[in-house]
Amino acid sequence: MKFESIRRRVVEMSVLLADHGYFAATGGNLALRADDEHIVVTPSAVDYYQMGPEDICVLRLRNLSKVDGERKPSVESGMHAQLLRKRTDCCASIHTHQPAASALTLLGQPLPVQRANHQALLGPQVLIAGYAPSGTRWLSSKLTRVLRPDVNAYLLRTHGAICCGASPERALQAIAALEALATAYLRERIAARAALATPEQGALRKLIATLDAHPVQELIA
Numbered sequence: 001m002k003f004e005s006i007r008r009r010v011v012e013m014s015v016l017l018a019d020h021g022y023f024a025a026t027g028g029n030l031a032l033r034a035d036d037e038h039i040v041v042t043p044s045a046v047d048y049y050q051m052g053p054e055d056i057c058v059l060r061l062r063n064l065s066k067v068d069g070e071r072k073p074s075v076e077s078g079m080h081a082q083l084l085r086k087r088t089d090c091c092a093s094i095h096t097h098q099p100a101a102s103a104l105t106l107l108g109q110p111l112p113v114q115r116a117n118h119q120a121l122l123g124p125q126v127l128i129a130g131y132a133p134s135g136t137r138w139l140s141s142k143l144t145r146v147l148r149p150d151v152n153a154y155l156l157r158t159h160g161a162i163c164c165g166a167s168p169e170r171a172l173q174a175i176a177a178l179e180a181l182a183t184a185y186l187r188e189r190i191a192a193r194a195a196l197a198t199p200e201q202g203a204l205r206k207l208i209a210t211l212d213a214h215p216v217q218e219l220i221a
């Protein structure tokens with residue numbers, strides 16, 4: 001099996017992301033750089049708990065032609081490939097529909113990153129790519145327009161998020177850091193509303209309590 005060890009790594013990462021709620025059922029996908037010419041990508045429409053290394057697709061980075069793998073590659077393969085072509089310093093790209101970060105995509109605004117530990121993983125800000133349908137070249141193009149060498153986390157308008165890293169571990173850490181940042185931002189906005197005497201004040205306070213009861217955990221591979 002070509003690139004067997006790295007394909008097994010993709011399976012391990014996918015299960016870890018599913019265990020922590022970043023992947024759900026068949027939602028979410030990732031790609032790792034195998035060498036200068038190839039990437040390995042999660043398959044399309046496969047339950048991550050049922051997935052094996054033989055299901056992971058090996059693609060040529062240049063044109064996305066399939067070299068190995070029993071399944072059809074993720075519809076977001078083009079987006080991952082475009083990121084890894086542009087960011088030659090990165091070897092991992094992870095796309096999720098994680099709850100807090102996905103909610104913030106509705107605002108259509110970049111997020112400033114204040115904490116030093118988050119800046120080390122994400123960059124000085126989290127940028128947002130304009131809306132485009134999932135799995136299209138248009139979406140890849142929208143992401144390409146905002147890619148920067150110092151930014152490792154991007155929101156996809158009304159869709160989800162994508163993070164990259166110099167290693168699989170750094171990309172996983174970026175995913176968790178983004179969710180922690182997004183959760184803190186949402187909590188701050190909700191708390192400001194909850195301080196006002198409005199009919200929804202009680203519901204907002206319950207939402208804050210729910211956020212506080214479920215802190216974001218680090219992703220340790």
